[in-house]
Amino acid sequence: MLARGKYGVEYNPKPLDDDSSGLGWVVVAVIAVALVSLSWTLVSRLRSRDSAPPEQAAATEAAPSAAESASGSGGDSGGAAAVAVPPAPPIQRASQNDIVSRPPKLRNLLMKLEVAQKSRDIAMEVATIEEIRALPGSPAADKDDELARRLGELNVIRLFVQKNKQWVSEVVVKRGDSASRIASEHGSTLASMRKLNEKADLNRVKIGQKLHVMNHPRFNLVVHRRSRTADLQLNGKFFKRYDLATEPKVSIGARTWRESANLELKPEDRAELDVLLPKAASVTVSEM
Secondary structure (H helix, E strand, O other), rough: OOOEEEEEEEEOOOOOOOOHHHHHHHHHHHHHHHHHHHHHHHHHHHHHHHHHOOHHHHHHHHHHHHHHHHHHHHHOOOOOOOOOOOOOOOOOOOOOOHOOOOOOHHHHHHHHHHHHHHOOOOHHHHHHHHHHHOOOOOOOOOHHHHHHHHHHHHHHHHHHOOOOOOOOEEOOOOOOOOHHHHHOOOOOOOHHHHHOOOOOOHOOOOOOOOOEEOOOOEEEEEEOOOOOEEEEEEEEEEEEEEOOOOOOOOOOOHHHHHHOOOOOOOHHHHHHHHHHHHHHHEEEEEEE
């Protein structure tokens, strides 16, 4: 170190006990530690945000949807309430090799059926199943029973949930009307009318009240003795398939639903048929 001394500028070495330079290193070390700590905090926050549980993200996304649906359903109290359509059991998905090995027409319909199932388009699915079952030569005979049972589940949804207009009419109660009278005039059952109007008190209908009723349904039950199944037809088209516990004891020929009480059906299936079939609905027994 240079300094002014007695004889001019002289070299004056720093005393050995002067350690002022150590303070600088301490300051540098403190700043470095602070920078490292800050960087680590930022990195930790970024990692915690990216690794948030998927359930939390799903709940965040679902919240607006629920709010929108609630506001949508409550926005017009006078209109018909939106009905959530329960998904029917899906048909077992065919393997790619199975689809490729099918005839071109059937192959295209099977692919179309998969699209309808994924999009939950009931109308498209029903139309496709009916088209597959109607193909000449029955190229999908090995899948026909599965297709028929799927179609039956969808038809029940279309009838009682969607109230499909090809089967169901809306009527306005007039003076002197009762639920049983309306059902009788439309060739239906009071039980089916109750199921179509679950939120209404049919014991006390009011003039001007709007109700749903099946419009002259032509039901026919075809019992197959050999396969122990019963196919319900509506207006000449397949509606739903039921299983029989044993071979039917009724003789071959035509009869009415009232006369076929000895058919051994599952309790829930008989209850459903009692809802749908008027007592005079026809029952046909075949050897198939």
